[in-house]
Amino acid sequence: MDVIRGKLRAAIISAVVVLAVIFVAPTVGFYEYWVDEYEEEHLWIGWPGGPGFEAPPFVAMVGRILPHDPVKLGLDLRGGIYLVYEVDETGLSNKELKDAVNLTVEIIRKRIDELGVAEPQIQSEGSNRIVVKLPGISDPGRAKNLIGTTAELEFKLVHPANPVGEVARKYDEKKTAEEVKAPVIPLSERITLYKADYIFYESDYDQVKKMFAEATEMGLVPRDYIITYSNAISKDDDEVYTELGEPYRRVYVLTEETQITGKYLRNANLGYDQYGAPDVEFTWDGEGAEIFSELTGRHINERLAILLDGFVQSAPNIASRISDKGTITGNFSSEEASDLALVLRSGALPAKLWLIQEKVVGPSLGRDSIRNGILAAVVGFLIVIVLVVIYYYAAGLVADVALILNLIIVLGVMVAIGATLTLPGIAGLILSVAMAIDANVLIYERIREERAAGKTVRASIETGYKRAFITILDSNITTLIAGIALFLFGTGPVRGFAVTLTIGILTSMFTAIIVTKAVFDFFTGRREVKKIYIG
Secondary structure, three states, X not given: OHHHHHHHHHHHHXXXXXXXXXXXXXXXXXXXXXXXXXXXXXXXXXXXXXXEEXXXXXXXXXXXXXXXXXXXXOHHXXXXXXXXXXXXXXXXXXXXXXXXXXXXXXXXXXXXXXXXXXXXXXXXXXXXXXEEEXXXXXXXXXXXXXXXXXXXXXXXXXXXXXXXXXXXXXHHHHHHHHOOOOXXXXXXXXXXXXOOEEEEEHHHHHHHXXXXXXXXXXXXXXXXXXXXXXXXXXXXXXXXXXXXOOOEEEEEEEEOOOOEEHHHEEEEEEEEOOOOOEEEEEEEOHHHHHHXXXXXXXXXXXXXXXXXOOEEEEOOEOOOOOOOEEEEOOOOOHHHHHHHHHHHHHOOOOOOEEEEEEEEXXXXXXXXXXXXXXXXXXXXXXXXXXXXXXXXXXXXXXXXXXXXXXXXXXXHHHHHHOOEEOHHHHHHXXXXXXXXXXXXXXXXXXXXXHHHOXXXXXXXXXXXXXXXXXXXXXXXXXXXXXXXXXXXXXXXXXXXXXXXXXXXXXXXXXXXHHHHHHHHHHHHHOOOOOOOOOO
């Protein structure tokens, strides 16, 4: 029975160690699997950065089932951006706020996933905050724009007479009649008719917006219409910008009523017009196509403004009835058009977001953190190994072997479950190493006591493990409970520490109790050992 139990234990240990090594191998670089342009499989095996060989084709296919992903590195090790957003809770009940936060998290996740950021972490925090961690991102500004864009798509009709100039003239007349002191630059002199639209300098935006708001309060804007603006335009290939030499905006008089919104969108993608300029091509779902077809059919030869987050992107003329497809133009670059299509596909945010905290971690800082963390781990590890051997002799070597296996298994488990290694996580890993040795210390001291009582070597080992087990279990369970609590209720670095600590506790019990016991059984089970070198 003991023989069968020993073989089963050896098989379990071997399986765990082999699996751990396989999962850790991509992180270390012991092998690399790829498929070339001819769809032939390749598997390179060897020492990282050193000698190796390429496996034969019939062996290379094994690479299909081998793990390919290295251990995930957190923001503090890899570099990237850390953002905290606050959802605008104006006018929302507690339930509506909760729903808005949950929906916003999902929409942000969709946008970031399509951006191609590896291992993003997006989660709610508190009642109205959302934490976004994007490790390894190369363009933080683009990511912030994607996340913060509300992406509320609207379509409104442009007033047929485009009475922007008329509203400005009436406003100036009324202000001149009311004011005794010298007036500021008149509104009609701040705007200019260029082809079919009125434009003005971006530097005048605040003043122009204020004046048109006053004109609206005075009742000068046609009933059921509103004044709306474009975003600032400063593209080098824009003829108006080239002529003016400064950024500018367009101003429109649009219907107050929105004709159709982006909620009916089925898809949106980057496209190019007949001149090769980037645009956004979109398609409606069934209901949206029906509404859009009726809208465009009733207003042929009129202009339809396309607004994103309240700003006009373009206002094309409706040449014919359009049903399920459309195009958004607006002097986009390819990246801007691609990003706009992305946010439209992911849907509009249910509420406005405010960026309240931002932290950028550079790759160089991440590399320094990795180097310092590894150095601390290695130094601590070596000190423990040496002291254990000095104090416990040959038994110390057994504990050191178990310690090395413990580190490999911890990393293997982290890769297998997709856990992220952070700087506090390295601290948790070092602490789990110390706890692994602590278990062996308890066992060895128990064995010493049994030997001092006159028992045989084998009996001392058996009794030592049995009596130390309860103590080890108690101490590890209390620490495990603390680790689980930190993971469940902690955030950020605290959770990173909790993950490695929890995994390390579980694996340390396996290596300290099962692995070391198997080694002792191997050397004492075949013959009678009269002496044990345990210090």
